Amino acid sequence: MSGNVSRSGATVTSRALALIGAFDARHRRLSLSQLAERAELPVPTAHRLVGELVAWGALSRTSAGKYVVGRRLWDVGLLAPVNTGLRQLASPYLHDLYGATLATVHLAVRDGDKVLYLDRLSGHASVPVVSTIGSRLPMHATGVGKVLLAHAPPAVQAEVLAHLTRITPYTINQPGTLRRQLARVRKDDYATTVEEMSLGACSVAVPIRAKADVVASLGIVVPTLRKDRARLVAAMQVAARGIGRALLDPSTSVDHFH
Amino acid sequence: MSGNVSRSGATVTSRALALIGAFDARHRRLSLSQLAERAELPVPTAHRLVGELVAWGALSRTSAGKYVVGRRLWDVGLLAPVNTGLRQLASPYLHDLYGATLATVHLAVRDGDKVLYLDRLSGHASVPVVSTIGSRLPMHATGVGKVLLAHAPPAVQAEVLAHLTRITPYTINQPGTLRRQLARVRKDDYATTVEEMSLGACSVAVPIRAKADVVASLGIVVPTLRKDRARLVAAMQVAARGIGRALLDPSTSVDHFH
């Protein structure tokens, strides 16, 4: 292909993917020109490729002429192991926990040096939080993050401890303090945060284990930790162990992993 | 491009998309050969394209050598208006309803002549159901389906009424009976099913309106309708109206629609 000055070395496929990748949480609806710019493509090329993507259903065009991610891409995305595996298996346990507490419930895994939220349940009675399904947040400021960090490889821990950004006045940004907390998390088998990610929100989180490995974390967000911390931790550990057992159950042939 | 006998008329983009589209609910993990076959591509071509898709994160390869949908595609899919719009806005209301009933809660829209499930909450205390998020079921055998069908364009109604497949012995497959039920749904403003989709499961559903238009449906699955049907319907209509109001609220700039 190519033919014009085409000084890129990019394949058609990579260009099409670049167009899809032009969308992110901060850019959900893009005009053709914006798409072309973000994908670093000439406008006519973008136009042609986008046409094909729309025809297939990967993108769709709003009445206003902007482009958005299409329904079909959502469909296919739901087939990813991140969604079909751990998440679906854990879902009933999360709902049980939500039903019992009416607080925001989180399911998260580690993705590099971030926490990736696989699921989130939140009603009107729950404390408002910033996370959404699919979002990635720093590990050191969230309950689930601390649990996953406490059981992460030393290299990851070192990396995270070296870059402790402050999000609220209560965010822990002293490596020593955090290191001591992580030891505590391993000892107690649960982690907490107090307004470290957003003001007015505290959290408790426990590890989910498959055999001995910590593969995920279960968290809950509450307005205060002062009351029934023990009750919460107990309920969460029951749920976490239930999920861990279900993970190993061969009858629920889960797409390993996430 | 092309060059060899290449008797297809297919563009590179369409081939790449065909590979992505080769995955569906019944085919979540595919070998290279299976992928090539399902996408109707020669194996070497599939191999090359799949390599690019994996590099980008659209697909990924399991340790067993099979291919699955990648995390990045899941990420992008979550940005689709089906997920970010109605679903996220309705989510707290669904959770409130779940918290109050502990029954399976559904949010669905019409997609052609099927019901498309946008969200589903279900704990261990809930009746087991077949639907999953993203799945499409026939309209005539589900509560949310009946609601959406009752307010669908006449052409769609005619189409559906002409093809009433029987799923359980209780599934309604007489057009006249269903037509009368739909009139009843419009009058009462809620629909019910009794073991029409799966044995042991009954459901109640109400419409969600933006202005006068029915844009979605809220449903609940219970073991029996005999008790507190009135209380359920009332709670659901409150939630549905809350969602409808939120839909029109310009401050929650929802990606119209779905």
Add this chain to the structure above:
DNA sequence: GCGGGCGGTTCCGGTGAGTGAAACGATGGC
């Protein structure tokens, strides 16, 4: 151990699908 079948991977000559500057059209703001 050995042969044969089966997936996956690499090679490579030929060529038409894809490229993007340029020109044209459609909006809309002032």
Add this chain to the structure above:
DNA sequence: GCCATCGTTTCACTCACCGGAACCGCCCGC
């Protein structure tokens, strides 16, 4: 009514893609 901006169409050039053929590595049956 004029200009600016964004979207769309055109078209000659060419190189990135194509896929048959050959190769590799593994497992299974004998």
